[in-house]
Amino acid sequence: MGNNVWFRPFVWIDYRLALLFAVIIPLILLIWAFVQKADSIQRLLIIYWRVASLLAITIYLMIGGFGVSFISGLMARILIPVSLWFWVDLNDDVEYQASGSLKLIFTSWRWAVSVYSALSAIAFVPFLGCAFSANASTSPYCSVWFEAPLLFREYFHANSKPAFLGFLGVVGLIIYVLYLTYFVLIKLGKQGRSATQQ
Numbered sequence: 001m002g003n004n005v006w007f008r009p010f011v012w013i014d015y016r017l018a019l020l021f022a023v024i025i026p027l028i029l030l031i032w033a034f035v036q037k038a039d040s041i042q043r044l045l046i047i048y049w050r051v052a053s054l055l056a057i058t059i060y061l062m063i064g065g066f067g068v069s070f071i072s073g074l075m076a077r078i079l080i081p082v083s084l085w086f087w088v089d090l091n092d093d094v095e096y097q098a099s100g101s102l103k104l105i106f107t108s109w110r111w112a113v114s115v116y117s118a119l120s121a122i123a124f125v126p127f128l129g130c131a132f133s134a135n136a137s138t139s140p141y142c143s144v145w146f147e148a149p150l151l152f153r154e155y156f157h158a159n160s161k162p163a164f165l166g167f168l169g170v171v172g173l174i175i176y177v178l179y180l181t182y183f184v185l186i187k188l189g190k191q192g193r194s195a196t197q198q
Contacts, residue, residue: 005140008147014120015148021113022052022080029106040093041106043195044084051083052076057172062149063157064166070124070131070145072173077121081114087195 026045033042054076061069085091097103130142137143150162157165 005144008144010123011144012148014123017116018055018120021109021116022055025109026052026113029102029109032102033106036102038097038102040090040097041102044087044090044094047083047087047090047195048080051079053172054079054176057169057176059149059152060165060169061173062146062169063153063162064169065137065146065162066166066169067131067133067136068173069169070127070136070142073145074121074124074128077117077124080117084110084114086193088193090195 026048030042030045030049032038033045054072058069058073058076061072094103094106127142127145130136130139130145133139133142135142137146153160153162153165
C-alpha cells in the first residue's frame with residue numbers, strides 16, 4: 001500500500017517522531033515526576049495523556065480504515081500543545097519551582113513536542129481530503145497513512161479483525177468527543193485556565 005508515493009518515508013518518520021515525542025518521553029517524564037513528587041509537572045502530564053489519547057484512538061480508527069481518522073489525527077496534533085500551555089497556574093508552578101534535571105528536560109520536551117505537533121499539523125492538512133474520500137483505504141495518497149497502524153495491529157492485535165479494532169476506535173472517539181464537549185461547554189466556564197480550581 002502506498003509504495004509509489006514520494007512522501008512515504010516522511011510519513012514513517014512522522015510516526016517514529018510521534019512515538020518518541022508523544023509516547024516514550026512523556027511516559028518516562030511521568031514516572032520521573034511521580035518519583036520526584038513534582039506535583040505541577042505530574043498534573044500537567046496527566047492532562048497531556050488524557051488529551052493525547054486521541055492519538056491512540058486515531059491509530060485504531062486507521063486500522064479500521066475510517067476516514068474520520070484524518071480529522072482526529074489533525075485535532076490531536078492541535079490539542080496536544082494547547083493542553084501543555086493552556087493552564088496558567090501549572091505554567092507558573094513549573095516556571096517557579098526549583099531548577100533541576102526534571103524541570104530542564106520537561107521544559108525542553110514541552111517545547112519540542114509543541115513545535116513537532118505544530119509542524120506535523122501543517123504537514124497533515126493536505127491529507128484532510130482523505131477524510132471525505134470514498135477510496136481512502138485504496139488510494140496510495142491516503143493509504144500510506146494506514147501502513148504504520150496496520151503494522152501496529154500485526155504486532156499487538158494479530159488475532160483481532162481490523163473492523164473490530166476500528167469499532168473500538170469509534171467508541172473511543174465518541175467518548176472523547178462527549179468529554180471534550182462537556183469540558184468546553186461546562187467545566188471550562190467554571191474553572192477557567194486554572195487546572196487546580198474545582
